[in-house]
Amino acid sequence: MRGFGVVATRLHRSQAWTRRQSSSTRNVSGLLTSTASRYPARTAIVFGGDQISYAELDAASNRVANLLIEHGVRVGDNVALSCPNIPQFTPIYFGILKAGAVVVPLNVLLKAREIAYHLNDSDATAYFAFEGSSELPIGREAWSGFQAADRATQFFLIGSGASVDGLIPDQIYAAAVAGQPETFETVERADDDTAVILYTSGTAGQPKGAELRHRNVYDNVQAGVRLFEPDPAALDVYLCVLPLFHSFGQVVIQNGAIAFGGTLVLQPRFSAREALQLMLEHGVAFFGGVPTMYWGLLEALDDSVDVARLVAKLRIAVSGGSALPAKIHQEFRKRFGVTILEGYGLSETSPVASFAKYGEEPRVGSIGRPIAGVRMELINDDWSDLDDTPGAVGEIAIKGHNVMQGYYKRPEATSEAINQGWFRTGDLARKDADGFYFIVDRSKDMIIRGGFTVYPRELEEVLMEHPAVSLVAVIGVPHLSHGEEIKAVVVKKAGDCTTEAELTAWGKEQFAGYKYPRIVEFVDALPMTSTGKILKRKLS
Template structure:
């Protein structure tokens, strides 16, 4: 039974492309990619996968830095009815082989990378060591040959595909994305996120950040898109509201500030070290007043933000940094500070719409409403979750 195919994650792109085809979706260097062009690129990927025998429910892996190919391949995989397995671009060949085998990936897209970070070489070696993964597509950059054989050129094979594709419908409880998380012991485990998990986290920006499709934000993308934080808050969040993503493959503070000025960035998402870097890079050559005038939202995650960084950023940029809490298994946002209110430094905020939380003590007893637990206590998000033996976690959607 199809519960609600309209909540398939690929609709985040296709719906916006139909409403605002000429609006800029991605800025990368001198390139500006419209929503219509990005959707067409994703359709080519979907057609390629179907032509190679990829079926609904199959897993397709992706190793790619913050470049436009990440988004076109990501949504192309979803359009084809498959599930995306985004892999850390820093993985070595043996780790890649493990992830491909563990996820049962049938196909694999990998960026060639750079001489400093030869993603393609590690990916090709990992692919050849993995059984069951039959298709490999190298997204060439002309910088770092894969070596040892002849992997198929992504650009060559995808160019042959049609630019139209009818998205294959999937049940909203089917797996959309598999995010690998290391946990505390053993091999990394794949958290299987359903379409409604991932889809519901993106439009939550209406409540979390007062996002408005009539006045879309411009996001600076410095967080890796293969990670849940950047993937959901930046990529999926931007596309849900027709925003523009300015991509920076690797964070460098001074370059980030230039991009913020050049493109009138209104939405910044980073980890604490990035905020420290931005503050340290401010000098007399930086038009701080203009940065502050443009910036509407600042979001931090990954670790607690020091109180002094909160204060310095508010003093220089006039924006309160919002903090939240999440994990791969919750797609990832579970709680967040309230937009427009001064946060309590060190707090993870309140549960986002659709999520329930409770406090539990070290002995796993209920902390009660309004209860207080010690530093070793836990806040448990109860969106639900059940073990998938031998693979990791299967995460149901938020309660409705």
């Protein structure tokens, strides 16, 4: 496999697969076992020149489940996974679920300090991590974070291990799963048992884990039947450029493709030019991305791209993460012949809460209407319903099958966010007379950079640890391609000689690549209220 060193996991070309379980629960792993029983020979995953059938994928997930049980992972244990869009993510994800454990996907850009925090906070007992490359040494950071964690006892590296010191042969994933049986009796889980913990942040502190039940994820996937009208008899090919550790890529793209018997074409890191070639080569029918990706596709179009052949296959294009500019809407429809469908959701809502429906004319700038089984309302600060006058602005609250169980080990944060089944999002919106919602602003201070959510408070707390920093405020500033860029406005300690470039470089060492402030500005003082709160709205 090009560019990834030794990452193959010996996905044996066996025709063995597990029959669909007779359990009445909606264990998320049933999405795979059901499709594998109906379409064993269909291609499930394409990566470079490799193709993996549903039978092979199911067998690979069974080997992972057997591996976990052999190493003492018990029902309800949490298992972390740091892995980009490569074929190993999917069998590990479903193998963890089959073993009755909980998947804790981690961003592959996290540094060792951040990884140790996530492992400790989630009480992870086992950890799978991809080795990565010299440019992105995921494995080295993962191994360091694992060694600093308190409870995690099992570590498996996806790769050769050449770049990570101190590993033993049993910790190399390919060797560890090679001898495991290809059949496994799935551990039954109740609908309300936790399936996935997705880490998100708040403005008040460190990242916290949103616990998604099996029914949350399962029902969110099934919402795709009404939204996108998949036809199991007519194979849809999904291009997965969104990170699988993120809820959008994981649930809408990966799980959606598998639930409906589609083929998942993986792109580890988004490149617009390469994405267009993959779309042409594999006849992609379903593309999901954030606005900057659509901007990239349009920029990459030239006379060398057979747009007519691409358009002939493309059926669905969906967008989320941040507002899609009207110009991109119009240009994409003009060039690709497909109207981008916008949606809205959060990790806490599994993720989809509202969407524009396939086959209906969308309202540009709108996040659509609530999906089936989900209610959305606009509320005031005190949870009271906002006057239902069209155009009134309030905070979005969501209730339905998609709302998380709560934040892991954080009852106070859960009670603040969820009231009688309603989850308050922190996002401000208005609603028109036909029930279409339009995001107006974010009541939280979060920044969305290239589709990734960044929370200023976390960065501010770490930046304050630098000896030069007296006070700091982190804000988002407009950026042409990323939507927003991260800026740190810093008051230095008297007499310190640190430069802005030096502080930027230090931040790069502390944070994941999408998080660190690219812009640092030194100022004499920060604007404040009479009570000492920083007035970020006066910063730019």
